[in-house]
Amino acid sequence: MSETRLMKGNEAIGEAAIVAGCRYYFGYPITPQTELMEYMAKRMPQIEGVFLQAESEIAAINMVYGAAGAGARVMTSSSSPGISLKAEGISYCAGAELPCVIVNIMRGGPGLGSIQPSQADYFQATKGGGHGDYRNIVLAPNSVQEMADLTILSFDLADTYRNPVMLLGDGALGQMMEPVKLEEKPFVLQEKSWAANGLGERTQPNIINSLYLKPEQLEAHNIHLQNKYQRIIKQECRWEEFSVEDAELIVVAYGITSRIARSAVEMAKRDGLKVGLFRPISLWPFPSERLFTLAEQTRAFLVTELSAGQMIEDVCLATRQMKPVHFYGRMGGMMPSSREIDTPINLIVREKEAVK
Amino acid sequence: MSSKLYAKPESLTDTPFHYCPGCQHGIVHRIIAEVIDELGVRKQTIGVAPVGCSVLAYDYFNFDIIQASHGRAPAVATGVKRVCPDSIVFTYQGDGDLASIGCAEVVHAAARGERITTIFINNAIYGMTGGQMAPTTLVDQVTTTSPYGRNVNQVGNPLCISEMLSTIKGTRFIARVAVNNPSNMAKAKAAIKKAFQLQNNGEGFCLIEVLSTCPTNWGMTPVDAVKWLEKNMIPQYPLGVFKDAGGE
Secondary structure (H helix, E strand, C coil), rough: CCCCEEEEHHHHHHHHHHHHCCCHHHHECCCCCHHHHHHHHHHHHHHHCCEEEECCHHHHHHHHHHHHHHHCCCEEEEEEHHHHHHHHHHHHHHHHHEEEEEEEEEECCCCCCCEEEEEHHHHHHHHHCCCCCCCCCCECCCCHHHHHHHHHHHHHHHHHCCCCEEEEEEEHHHHHHEECCCCCCCCCCCCCCCCCCCCCCCCCCCCEEECCHHHHHHHHHHHHHHHHHHHHHHCCEEEEEEECCCEEEEEEEEEEHHHHHHHHHHHHHHHCCCCEEEEEEEEEECHHHHHHHHHHHHEEEEEEEEECCHHHHHHHHHHHCCCCCEEEEECCCCCCCCHHHHHHHHHHHHHHHHHC | CCCCCCCCCCCCCCCCCCCCCCCCCHHHHHHHHHHHHCCCHHHHEEEEEECCCCHHHHHECCCCCEECCCCCHHHHHHHHHHCCCEEEEEEEEEEEHHHHEEEEEEEHHHHHHCCCCCEEEEEECCCCCCCCCCCCCCCCCCCCEEEECCCHHCCCCCCCCHHHHHCCEEEEEEEEEEECHHHHHHHHHHHHHHHHHHCCCCCCEEEEEEEECCHHHHHHCCHHHHHHHHHHHHCCCCCCEEECCCCC
């Protein structure tokens, strides 16, 4: 498929995974990501791939652990409560350094919450979610096209770093339809000499494991992981900027919220305000260095999220609170309008002007 | 001319077992290793180790091993087998791992008829954490979390996994064996070999339940533990073949 097609975000992830060479999908139904699972159920048999509906999210992530351990490109997807169930398995994947792609199409929480879009799993996604000192690479698309593109990138990053990658979307991105173009190109699968897929010609067994009973060994393993995470921080920060050069206020938003924030920023610019937008694409690693540089040249930040304020903590850390960091958020599946975000933009910028 | 009559199977490493005196994990490990050697499948075997006393199985088996999270070995094995359909994939799980926290995973692997083999070690207690009550703990049996004996009114009766799984259509071969004497060891080996052979033929889910001793947590000598197993466990968990779908 290389023609432009109108697809739901959830479906675009599925097709992109196939383009990336993923032939194994294990999942469990949960709104609002179920279309991805249904898409895989239809597509995988057509390309001699494996689709399996697991008995639970817990089983699904452990099937992923097994398939990744045997060297396959493998994916699972879920939505917030289901990701909580997968958290232990994700920690095991991180500990055993198994490359895999986990999709979270976020919905409102806590608890059973709602099935409406939310960004309240930012902490869970970027700070670990499961137990132990580990990191997932977390990518946050803001369009159906980017859901496809970042899915392909996710598989490459997972293999390159032997690390779980989480694609973090939300119910709006998963459900909405947009044109998407997927280039059908031959995928290159990296050699996985570490995989436990049977000795074959090897003489030394491959062991997939996260247990180190001796504290010296576990500390050494943790140091190895932390060194890898430092490499990832150095090499894999991704972001997008709009009109930040002379901005007195920079709005920081990711995912679907960045689309609304962009409209609000354009609205404010039409009113003559000097406003820009900074959109983290990789939520971990967080593009802190660039934000720090921007903090030196702007006067304030406005973070907007579909949560009570989670990414704002990373913005405060990145900018070392050199400049005021304001917040506007909605919760529980509520989406702000661009007018709604334009209001605090106006208030903050005009207040700064008054002070000036 | 001399000939070698008895040797360590190639499928075992030289690492000494860490198991307690009188524990029967070592016997079962050796049986599995002998079977894999005899079938000539060592180079295409992938074992899945549980959480429990046998968590270190990867130190003892001389083939590829994936260590799984608690109870999830059948799901992990499902992932492995789907990627490597021509390999021999087996899980090795204790009763806390399989019959308690991992009940859903083993039931659904069986229901799907996953072409894997599960070796289920039932010693009626949690070993590694120091002797707590398991779903398989006998009625009135004293453990650290049933200090007054297992009370049926409060925590119900022992779970009989082989009987339960044999009612599932996807299961191919289900047997319960013991390794309390040489004759039963031979029967256990025959059952385990059959289970691996059936997988090699591409047939459905097989589970071999092995009744095993835990002298340390039962608070007995190894000899007394074997006697206790014969007197108390075998009546509760009768030995035999519960399902042989090919032989029906």
